[in-house]
Amino acid sequence: MSTVDDVDLGRRRFLTATATVVGGVGVAFVAVPFLKSWSPSERAQAAGAPVEADISKLEEGALMTVEWRGKPVWLLKRSQKMLDDLASLKNNLLDPNSEMASQQPKYAQNATRSIKPEVLVMVGICTHLGCSPTFRPEIAPADLGPNWKGGFFCPCHGSLFDLAGRVYKGVPAPSNMEVPAYRYLSDTRVLIGVNPETA
Ligand code: FES
Structure with a gap:
């Protein structure tokens, strides 16, 4: 049976993992606007x-x-x-x-x-x-x-x-x-x- 401590521990692990992933996404966010500026926007496509x-x-x-x-x-x-x-x-x-x-x-x-x-x-x-x-x-x-x-x-x-x-x-x-x-x-x-x- 899990206890509150177990849950907290699990949550902490989750947060650590999330922080790592967010770090990765952060890098991606830097790159995406740069790439976007080189490809036609969806509005331009429609136009x-x-x-x-x-x-x-x-x-x-x-x-x-x-x-x-x-x-x-x-x-x-x-x-x-x-x-x-x-x-x-x-x-x-x-x-x-x-x-x-x-x-x-x-x-x-x-x-x-x-x-x-x-x-x-x-x-x-x-x-x-x-x-x-x-x-x-x-x-x-x-x-x-x-x-x-x-x-x-x-x-x-x-x-x-x-x-x-x-x-x-x-x-x-x-x-x-x-x-x-x-x-x-x-x-x-x-x-x-x-x-x-x-x-
Ligand atoms: S025959 Fe093509 S829309 Fe009428």
Whole structure:
């Protein structure tokens, strides 16, 4: 059975241990504000600080998501077949040549809507009422029909986009999905929210 003395002894041990830990934390407190001053604050992130994406592990045909300005930004590594199929869809698309200037920077106003053809960088939000479309890379799945060459399907009201985010004709979405400003820091690092230095 424990006594008051036992408890006091235990408490003293606890206090000693706590003091030691606090000493350690004290050191950490010195370092943290220093580090913080070098990284963007959360408020700055929300306001639109650039976000870096590491695509070194992104495999062909795969899609990854990073968050920028509170929105999902997709990075899709397209295969040569996916790129070849883009050219065959023109007649089905509302803005096949990306003429609506608000939907991509000038340097992405090209056949693949990207800086490097194989990597699509795009805000993952439907241009109808803002749902997030689903990635549907399959060829001719039963629910999307025999002419489907892969793309994005918005489950909210059925808008369809190809693998460059170009909207199909006859769906509720009025424009292609948005390509944000971005630039490459290296072959495997993409900075989202900043134009290339040459743009
Ligand atoms: S929000 Fe995507 S189709 Fe309406």
